[in-house]
Amino acid sequence: MATLSHGAVTGNVILCLSVFLASTVEMVEALTIVVAVGYSQSWKSALRGVYVALGVLAILVAACGPALTSIPRTQLHVVVGGVLLVFGLQWLRKAVLRSTGYKDKHDEDKIFEETSLLVRQQASERAAFVLSFKGVFLEGLEVVIIVLTMGSSAHKVGLAAITAIVAVALVAIVGGLAARQLSNVPENALKMAVGLCLISYGTFWTGQGMGLRWPGNDAALLVLVAFYSLGAFLMVAAFRPRVANVHV
Amino acid sequence: MKSLQRALVGFGRFWWDFLVGDTPEIFITVVMMLSVLAGVSMWLHHASAAVYVYPVVVLGALLVSVRRAIKR
Numbered sequence: 001m002a003t004l005s006h007g008a009v010t011g012n013v014i015l016c017l018s019v020f021l022a023s024t025v026e027m028v029e030a031l032t033i034v035v036a037v038g039y040s041q042s043w044k045s046a047l048r049g050v051y052v053a054l055g056v057l058a059i060l061v062a063a064c065g066p067a068l069t070s071i072p073r074t075q076l077h078v079v080v081g082g083v084l085l086v087f088g089l090q091w092l093r094k095a096v097l098r099s100t101g102y103k104d105k106h107d108e109d110k111i112f113e114e115t116s117l118l119v120r121q122q123a124s125e126r127a128a129f130v131l132s133f134k135g136v137f138l139e140g141l142e143v144v145i146i147v148l149t150m151g152s153s154a155h156k157v158g159l160a161a162i163t164a165i166v167a168v169a170l171v172a173i174v175g176g177l178a179a180r181q182l183s184n185v186p187e188n189a190l191k192m193a194v195g196l197c198l199i200s201y202g203t204f205w206t207g208q209g210m211g212l213r214w215p216g217n218d219a220a221l222l223v224l225v226a227f228y229s230l231g232a233f234l235m236v237a238a239f240r241p242r243v244a245n246v247h248v
Numbered sequence: 249m250k251s252l253q254r255a256l257v258g259f260g261r262f263w264w265d266f267l268v269g270d271t272p273e274i275f276i277t278v279v280m281m282l283s284v285l286a287g288v289s290m291w292l293h294h295a296s297a298a299v300y301v302y303p304v305v306v307l308g309a310l311l312v313s314v315r316r317a318i319k320r
Binding site: 078083087090093096199206210215224232 | 278282288317
């Protein structure tokens with residue numbers, strides 16, 4: 001029976017963690033919109049929008065997943081790693097700016113109020129469906145890209161997809177039980193963690209695709225996560241006092 | 249024909265927003281980093297130092313982007 005090496009286990013854990021956290025963050029944002037539509041107009045239309053959006057996203061994963069895994073691994077690592085680097089740096093930049101106070105935090109209560117107002121103004125089943133569909137589809141698209149890029153590069157699209165489904169189900173259950181408490185989710189911390197995982201994977205895969213040999217193979221991912229975490233922590237610490245001075 | 253054109257434009261716009269958006273410096277830096285890395289691994293076959301330099305450059309790119317946003 002084949003056994004997984006330490007490095008491979010580390011790779012799988014970070015892959016699952018990245019997909020799980022990214023799915024959680026995006027689905028909290030989507031759920032806020034769905035709940036607002038449901039409360040303000042109609043749960044039937046809101047849920048129909050969710051089902052259709054999830055169906056389209058599932059078709060995207062099923063269609064693009066096998067196609068991506070058939071690309072030679074070296075080229076795939078460079079392209080996918082590059083996309084993850086760009087995406088991860090964007091997430092991390094936003095999280096650092098929010099932590100230092102230079103950018104407003106994502107406010108789920110505000111989004112809830114704005115969406116509710118929009119639905120009430122339009123007051124139609126169709127508008128409720130479209131808003132719910134767009135919310136889930138657009139937020140879900142980012143998750144699909146992460147699932148496809150990370151899953152295909154690691155040749156584990158199935159594992160990545162299952163992790164995303166678990167996260168979505170978990171958010172749906174928790175959201176169902178505490179629909180108006182979504183603003184309590186520490187979204188910026190989750191976004192920071194996802195950004196760290198994405199740039200670690202991006203660095204690792206682009207390096208590997210370009211012929212770099214990482215010491216410790218997959219275990220180098222942990223070192224990269226630790227290194228980037230330290231860097232992000234130092235950046236937040238370095239830029240935070242300036243904000244205090246601005247406000248005083 | 250028009251719907252195909254609209255779909256293509258939409259597809260292109262999605263990737264532009266996704267990869268470039270309001271942080272073109274990140275996209276440009278990543279492309280530059282990958283080009284330099286490709287050159288290094290092509291001409292210097294045993295560039296083991298690149299393993300240590302590369303993550304530092306990535307972190308530098310983040311720092312530059314954050315500073316740029318703060319100055320704005």
